[in-house]
Amino acid sequence: MASPYTTPGLVCSHHHLYSALARGMPAPPRTPHGFLEILELIWWRLDRALDLDLIRWSAMLGALECLEVGCTAVIDHHESPNATEGSLSVIADACAEVGVRASCAYGVTDRHGAEGARRGLAENERFLRSGGEGYVGIHAAFTCTDETLEAAAGLAADLGVGVHTHVAEGEADAAAAERLAALSRPDWLLIHGVHLPDDHQLRGTLVHNPRSNMNNAVGYARPARFEATGNPVALGTDGIGSDMLDEFRIAYVRLRESDVTASPETPWQWLSAGWDLMPGARNDTVTWNYAAMEPWHLAFSPGVRPERVEVAGEVVWADGQPTRVDAAEIRAKAAEAAQRLFRRLDELD
Numbered sequence: 001m002a003s004p005y006t007t008p009g010l011v012c013s014h015h016h017l018y019s020a021l022a023r024g025m026p027a028p029p030r031t032p033h034g035f036l037e038i039l040e041l042i043w044w045r046l047d048r049a050l051d052l053d054l055i056r057w058s059a060m061l062g063a064l065e066c067l068e069v070g071c072t073a074v075i076d077h078h079e080s081p082n083a084t085e086g087s088l089s090v091i092a093d094a095c096a097e098v099g100v101r102a103s104c105a106y107g108v109t110d111r112h113g114a115e116g117a118r119r120g121l122a123e124n125e126r127f128l129r130s131g132g133e134g135y136v137g138i139h140a141a142f143t144c145t146d147e148t149l150e151a152a153a154g155l156a157a158d159l160g161v162g163v164h165t166h167v168a169e170g171e172a173d174a175a176a177a178e179r180l181a182a183l184s185r186p187d188w189l190l191i192h193g194v195h196l197p198d199d200h201q202l203r204g205t206l207v208h209n210p211r212s213n214m215n216n217a218v219g220y221a222r223p224a225r226f227e228a229t230g231n232p233v234a235l236g237t238d239g240i241g242s243d244m245l246d247e248f249r250i251a252y253v254r255l256r257e258s259d260v261t262a263s264p265e266t267p268w269q270w271l272s273a274g275w276d277l278m279p280g281a282r283n284d285t286v287t288w289n290y291a292a293m294e295p296w297h298l299a300f301s302p303g304v305r306p307e308r309v310e311v312a313g314e315v316v317w318a319d320g321q322p323t324r325v326d327a328a329e330i331r332a333k334a335a336e337a338a339q340r341l342f343r344r345l346d347e348l349d
């Protein structure tokens with residue numbers, strides 16, 4: 001029997017490693033008043049400012065912060081319209097260097113014209129054909145033409161992988177279910193689903209990101225309802241770190257707020273669904289500083305931390321430090337990169 005102190009490596013089923021440098025960024029030109037303005041004034045400015053060096057240090061820092069909290073596998077969703085080609089390899093290589101499993105996708109969008117969409121598709125194809133692990137990414141249906149959605153779905157089918165896309169996160173994307181239903185397949189990753197109708201026809205795993213949804217005030221996805229439509233539910237952070245025990249606790253209280261009879265076993269099941277998406281993480285072992293690694297304890301126990309993390313049999317975290325990389329150096333380089341990113345943001349219109 002496994003020790004009560006151990007679990008397999010935790011999986012973050014939806015991440016944006018590029019946001020690791022964004023903390024402390026300059027304030028947007030004005031205060032966003034809703035989800036669309038949060039995208040326009042914050043995230044769609046940040047992604048335009050990224051170059052390959054910034055992407056590398058954000059991924060190195062993000063991967064380091066994964067090990068700190070026992071997360072050994074990340075399903076990342078990336079966009080960098082001014083540094084598209086090669087970006088997925090930069091992220092995958094950074095994760096591999098630190099010792100974290102990664103699945104990568106480039107979020108295709110028509111926000112930067114048909115040529116931008118073409119470049120995004122090409123980056124997904126280049127990365128996956130060169131042996132990279134991942135999905136074909138779509139930003140979200142509401143920023144794509146039907147032609148782009150069909151091209152992304154077709155590419156994924158040709159390559160034998162799923163599509164990783166935001167779905168109905170805000171009201172602006174409420175038409176996503178209708179537009180994607182005929183294209184979707186069981187291997188798709190559907191992120192958020194806040195504004196999906198109960199009888200949506202989408203196939204795939206629904207990934208719930210409760211902290212992000214609250215932070216963006218988009219509403220509650222009510223993920224328990226997706227059992228009725230046959231969609232497994234998994235948990236992600238949407239880029240706000242990689243602390244999956246914390247995300248599990250938030251998923252639990254958010255569920256509990258809407259249903260006082262709910263059990264922490266339900267969000268634990270969502271967390272566990274990550275192992276179906278990143279099966280390699282089942283072979284990883286995290287030894288925690290807490291002897292009751294089960295849902296009824298963890299729902300009420302903040303501050304549980306790993307003492308040792310093994311990925312594919314190799315110790316990658318022990319005694320509060322990564323074993324393969326120098327944490328102080330990564331933090332210093334990432335802090336320098338963040339200052340450069342902030343200067344670039346200040347220079348954008």
Ligand SMILES: [Zn+2]
Nearest residue numbers: 077166191238
């Ligand atoms: Zn996201």
